[in-house]
Amino acid sequence: MTKRTRVIVVLSLLALAGAFRFGSPLLLSSDAQASHSHLKIDLSYEASTHAPPPKRVSHYHDVEQGSFFVKEAGDSGYLLSPLLHTQVDFTVTGLISRAVVSQEFTNPSSEWVNGVYVFPLPENAAVDHMKMVIGERVIEGIIKPKETAKSLYEEARLSGKKASLVSQSRPNLFTNTVANIGPGESVKVVIEYQQAVHFEDNTFSLTFPTTITTRYLPSQHNTEQQVEVNEHGWAIPQPIYTQPTPTNNKVAINVALNPGFPVASITSRHHPITQTEVRPNQYQIGLEQAMMANADFTLSWQPQDNQHPIAAHFVQKTEQGQYGMIMLMPPTAENRVSAIAKEMIFVVDTSGSMHGESILQAKQALTFAVNKLSSNDTFNIIQFNAHARALWSESQQNSAANRREANTFIASLTADGGSEIRSALELALGRQHENSERLRQVIFITDGAIGNEAELFNYIHNNIKQTRLFTVGIGSAPNSYFMTEAANMGKGTYTFINTQLDVANSMQALFENLAYPILRDINVAFSDPVESYPKNLPDLYKGQPLMISYKTSEPVTSLNATGYLAEDMWQQSLPLQKGAMQSGLDTLWARRKIAQLSRNKYKGMEASEIDQQILEVAMAHHLVSSMTSLVAVDVTPSALGTSTDRRIHNLTPKGQLLGHLPQTATPALLHLLIAISLMGLALCRLFAIKNP
Amino acid sequence: MSTFRYQKPLIIRLSDMLWGHKIIVCCLAMSLYFFGSSGYIHAKAVLAQYLIKDAWQHTLQNGQQTPPWAWADTFPVATLDINGERLYVLSGATGRTLAFAPGHLQSTPLPGEQGNSVITGHRDTHFSVLASVQVNDVIAAQTTEGVSYYNVVSTRIVDESNVSVIQNTSQGTLTLITCYPFNGLMPNTHLRWVVSAKRMP
Incomplete structure (x- = not known):
C-alpha cells in the first residue's frame, strides 16, 4: 500500500516538473522578453528546420511576386534564359578607374530571341561608351535622348536587325537589351564606364557590384519618379530567381593598377586574387577563379607608410576647357578634440529582405555600437519592418540598466515583413528638440532594399535640420546609391559591411568618425571662376579627404579652403598651377554635375527644367543618364520574324534564403514513440524486480 | 513500551526508494x-486555433489585422474548409x-x-487532413474579401527543392x-x- 502511494508521489512530482518545464516559457512570454522566450518554445522545430522557409515582404501584392518568376510567354510556360558571360577589365590611374564590361549573350535555343539583362553598377559610375560585336563587325553605340533611343531600338527589333540599348533605370541600375539573337548565336556587348576611386583612412578602394537586392516599393508610394510598368503590371525591373544551375552567371575580373605611388598592400575582401607587379608602381590583379555573381567585388590598396598623400591635383585639357580634380586631406586633430556629448539614434531594418545573414550582421553591429557609447551620450533604438517601433519614446541615458534593456531588445529582433523606411525616418527625424546642446546623430542600418528613393530623399531633405545621418549598408548587395545619397544629405558617411567578419572593424572605424567630426561647414574658393561639384560639401571625418571636380575656361592658380576644426577656424590653400595630366576628368565632372542636378530635384526645383539640363550635360559628354540612353543598331537585318523576349536572371544575393519549400513536419510522433518505448522499458524493469 | 521504532524522515526514504x-x-x-x-505540440496546435478563431471573428467585423495573442507577430488571414474541418490560417509560413x-x-x-x-x-497537426483529400474535392477558402471555392485537380509528391509548385x-x-x-517519424x-x-467560377 505504502509502496503504491510512493510510486504515485514520484510520478506526480515528475509530472509537475515536466509541466513546469513546458509551462514556464509560456508564462514568461507575456512580459518584455516575449520574443526571447517565444523562440525557446519552438526550439525543437528550429532544430529540425535545416533550411528556413523563404520569407519576403508582408504585402504580397508588392515586389515579391516578380521575384521568383521568370518571364512567361503566353501559356507556353517558362522560358530558358540565354547564357551570359561577363568579363570586367579595370584600369586604375591615380584617382580614376575606368572599367570595360564585356557581356556575351549566347542563345542556346532554336528560336530567335531578345535578351534583357538588368545589371548594377557603382552609384557614381558614368557609363559613356557601348559597342556591339557581332562576329567580326563592331557597331558603336551612340548617345540619344531616352525616348529617341528606345524608338530606334524598337524599330530595329521589329525589322529583324540586331540592336542593343543601354539605359538607366536608377542611378546605379542599368538595363541592357539586345534584340534578335539567332539560334546558337552569340552577341557581345561591351560597356565602358568610369568612376572616382574611393579614398578613406589611407586606403583606396574600388567596388564592382554584381547583383541587386530585390527592392521593396511600399504600397502607398506617391512619387513621380520614373518607373516602368511591365506587362505583368509590376514596376520592379529585375526579377530575382533561384538558379537551378548557378554556374551560368560568372564574372571574370582583371585590374591594371597604376596608382602613381608605391603600394604597401593590395587586398580583396571577399574573393581570392592573384597580383603581380609588372613595372615599378604598376600592378596586375586577377581573380583566382571566375566568381559567382552573388557578392560584390571590393578591391583595396594602401600606400606605403611614409607615402601617405595629403593633396592631389589632376587636370585634363579639352576643346571645351580645362577639367580638374582635387583631393585635399585635412590635418588630423584627434588630440585636440574631446568627445562631444551626443544623442545617438540607431535605426535598424528588420524587414523580410534582411532575413538570413543580413539580420545577424545588423544585430552584431548594433550590439557593438551600444556597448561603445560613451557615458555622457544618450541613445535610442528604432526598428522597422511594416511598422516602425522605438525602444523608448525619448532617448535615454547610457546607463547599465538601459544598455541591458537595449541588448534584450536587439536580441529579440527578427527579420520579417515589409520595409517602411519612411515611418522609421519619421520617428528618427520627425521629433527633434529645437535647441539641443547635443550633437544628434542617426545611424541607419539597412540593406537599402528600397524602390521609392525620391520620396525618401525628399523627406530627409525637408526634415534633417541639424541632425547628421550615417548609413550602414548590410548584406551582399545593398542599394549603395540610396545609402550614399542619404548620408550625403545628412552630412554623414556611408559604411558598407559585407561579411560578419567585417562587422567589428567597420563599426570601429565608423565610431571613431562619429566621436570626432573633424571638419565642418567647409567652403572652397577658387582664385578664378570655375564650375565645381559637389556644391554642398559634407563634413569630413577622420581619414576622409575633400574631393572636388571642376571645369574652367582659363587655368586656375590656387584654391582656398576654409572650415571649422572643432571650435577653431581652419584654412588651407593649394596652388593649382601644377597637376598631373589625366583623361576622363570631363566625364567625372559631368557625372557629378548630373548627380547635383538630380539632388536639386528633391529640393523642390522645377523638374522639367532640371531634366532639360541633365539632357544637355549627358548629350555633351556622351553619358547614359535618366534622360539619355546608348543605342547601337546593326545595318543589315538578320532575323526573319520577330524574336521573343528573354530575361537573364540576377542571382539572389548571398545570404538571402530562397529555394526550399517550408519545413512542415513536427517531431510529435517521434517523441510519442520514444515516450512509449521508454515507458515500456520502465514497466518491464518494474515487473522484473517484482518477480525475480 | 518499546514499540517506538525509528523511522527515517520521509525525504530520505523517498530518495532511498528512488535510488533503488x-x-x-x-x-x-x-x-x-x-x-x-x-x-505539447498537439495541444498548442489545437488550442491556438481557438484563439485564432476569436481574432479572425474580430478581423471579419472590423477589417483590422488582429494578432491572436498580444505578443504574436502574425495575424489570421483566411479560413479553409477541407473535408468538413475548419482551419484558421495565419500570415507567414x-x-x-x-x-x-x-x-x-x-x-x-x-x-x-x-x-x-x-x-x-x-x-x-492541421494538415493531416490533406491525406484524405481526393481529386474533385471542394475546398472553401474565406478571406476578408469573401468566400471562394476551389476544386482539387491534383495531389502529388515533390522534392522540397521543387519551388516550381509555388510559382505564380x-x-x-x-x-x-x-x-x-x-x-x-523523422521531422x-x-x-x-x-x-x-x-478556383471554381
Whole structure:
C-alpha cells in the first residue's frame, strides 16, 4: 500500500516538473522578453528546420511576386534564359578607374530571341561608351535622348536587325537589351564606364557590384519618379530567381593598377586574387577563379607608410576647357578634440529582405555600437519592418540598466515583413528638440532594399535640420546609391559591411568618425571662376579627404579652403598651377554635375527644367543618364520574324534564403514513440524486480 | 513500551526508494518528458486555433489585422474548409507560425485573388487532413474579401527543392503543401505532399 502511494508521489512530482518545464516559457512570454522566450518554445522545430522557409515582404501584392518568376510567354510556360558571360577589365590611374564590361549573350535555343539583362553598377559610375560585336563587325553605340533611343531600338527589333540599348533605370541600375539573337548565336556587348576611386583612412578602394537586392516599393508610394510598368503590371525591373544551375552567371575580373605611388598592400575582401607587379608602381590583379555573381567585388590598396598623400591635383585639357580634380586631406586633430556629448539614434531594418545573414550582421553591429557609447551620450533604438517601433519614446541615458534593456531588445529582433523606411525616418527625424546642446546623430542600418528613393530623399531633405545621418549598408548587395545619397544629405558617411567578419572593424572605424567630426561647414574658393561639384560639401571625418571636380575656361592658380576644426577656424590653400595630366576628368565632372542636378530635384526645383539640363550635360559628354540612353543598331537585318523576349536572371544575393519549400513536419510522433518505448522499458524493469 | 521504532524522515526514504529503482525512474522521467513534448505540440496546435478563431471573428467585423495573442507577430488571414474541418490560417509560413496554424506564404496572393496562393501546414497537426483529400474535392477558402471555392485537380509528391509548385499562375490556384510521408517519424523529410486546386467560377 505504502509502496503504491510512493510510486504515485514520484510520478506526480515528475509530472509537475515536466509541466513546469513546458509551462514556464509560456508564462514568461507575456512580459518584455516575449520574443526571447517565444523562440525557446519552438526550439525543437528550429532544430529540425535545416533550411528556413523563404520569407519576403508582408504585402504580397508588392515586389515579391516578380521575384521568383521568370518571364512567361503566353501559356507556353517558362522560358530558358540565354547564357551570359561577363568579363570586367579595370584600369586604375591615380584617382580614376575606368572599367570595360564585356557581356556575351549566347542563345542556346532554336528560336530567335531578345535578351534583357538588368545589371548594377557603382552609384557614381558614368557609363559613356557601348559597342556591339557581332562576329567580326563592331557597331558603336551612340548617345540619344531616352525616348529617341528606345524608338530606334524598337524599330530595329521589329525589322529583324540586331540592336542593343543601354539605359538607366536608377542611378546605379542599368538595363541592357539586345534584340534578335539567332539560334546558337552569340552577341557581345561591351560597356565602358568610369568612376572616382574611393579614398578613406589611407586606403583606396574600388567596388564592382554584381547583383541587386530585390527592392521593396511600399504600397502607398506617391512619387513621380520614373518607373516602368511591365506587362505583368509590376514596376520592379529585375526579377530575382533561384538558379537551378548557378554556374551560368560568372564574372571574370582583371585590374591594371597604376596608382602613381608605391603600394604597401593590395587586398580583396571577399574573393581570392592573384597580383603581380609588372613595372615599378604598376600592378596586375586577377581573380583566382571566375566568381559567382552573388557578392560584390571590393578591391583595396594602401600606400606605403611614409607615402601617405595629403593633396592631389589632376587636370585634363579639352576643346571645351580645362577639367580638374582635387583631393585635399585635412590635418588630423584627434588630440585636440574631446568627445562631444551626443544623442545617438540607431535605426535598424528588420524587414523580410534582411532575413538570413543580413539580420545577424545588423544585430552584431548594433550590439557593438551600444556597448561603445560613451557615458555622457544618450541613445535610442528604432526598428522597422511594416511598422516602425522605438525602444523608448525619448532617448535615454547610457546607463547599465538601459544598455541591458537595449541588448534584450536587439536580441529579440527578427527579420520579417515589409520595409517602411519612411515611418522609421519619421520617428528618427520627425521629433527633434529645437535647441539641443547635443550633437544628434542617426545611424541607419539597412540593406537599402528600397524602390521609392525620391520620396525618401525628399523627406530627409525637408526634415534633417541639424541632425547628421550615417548609413550602414548590410548584406551582399545593398542599394549603395540610396545609402550614399542619404548620408550625403545628412552630412554623414556611408559604411558598407559585407561579411560578419567585417562587422567589428567597420563599426570601429565608423565610431571613431562619429566621436570626432573633424571638419565642418567647409567652403572652397577658387582664385578664378570655375564650375565645381559637389556644391554642398559634407563634413569630413577622420581619414576622409575633400574631393572636388571642376571645369574652367582659363587655368586656375590656387584654391582656398576654409572650415571649422572643432571650435577653431581652419584654412588651407593649394596652388593649382601644377597637376598631373589625366583623361576622363570631363566625364567625372559631368557625372557629378548630373548627380547635383538630380539632388536639386528633391529640393523642390522645377523638374522639367532640371531634366532639360541633365539632357544637355549627358548629350555633351556622351553619358547614359535618366534622360539619355546608348543605342547601337546593326545595318543589315538578320532575323526573319520577330524574336521573343528573354530575361537573364540576377542571382539572389548571398545570404538571402530562397529555394526550399517550408519545413512542415513536427517531431510529435517521434517523441510519442520514444515516450512509449521508454515507458515500456520502465514497466518491464518494474515487473522484473517484482518477480525475480 | 518499546514499540517506538525509528523511522527515517520521509525525504530520505523517498530518495532511498528512488535510488533503488534508478533505472525505472530515469526511464519514466524521460518517457514523461517525451509524452509532454509530443502532447505539447498537439495541444498548442489545437488550442491556438481557438484563439485564432476569436481574432479572425474580430478581423471579419472590423477589417483590422488582429494578432491572436498580444505578443504574436502574425495575424489570421483566411479560413479553409477541407473535408468538413475548419482551419484558421495565419500570415507567414515560418516554423513559429506553423506550430499554431497553417501558414500563408506571404510572397503569394491570398485565396480568392488572381494567381497562385500557397498555404503550408504541419502534416501531423492541421494538415493531416490533406491525406484524405481526393481529386474533385471542394475546398472553401474565406478571406476578408469573401468566400471562394476551389476544386482539387491534383495531389502529388515533390522534392522540397521543387519551388516550381509555388510559382505564380495566371488562373486562380490554391496550393496546399505539407510534409510527406504523413506517418513518417523523422521531422526532416525531403518530400512534400502538394494539393493543387483550381478556383471554381
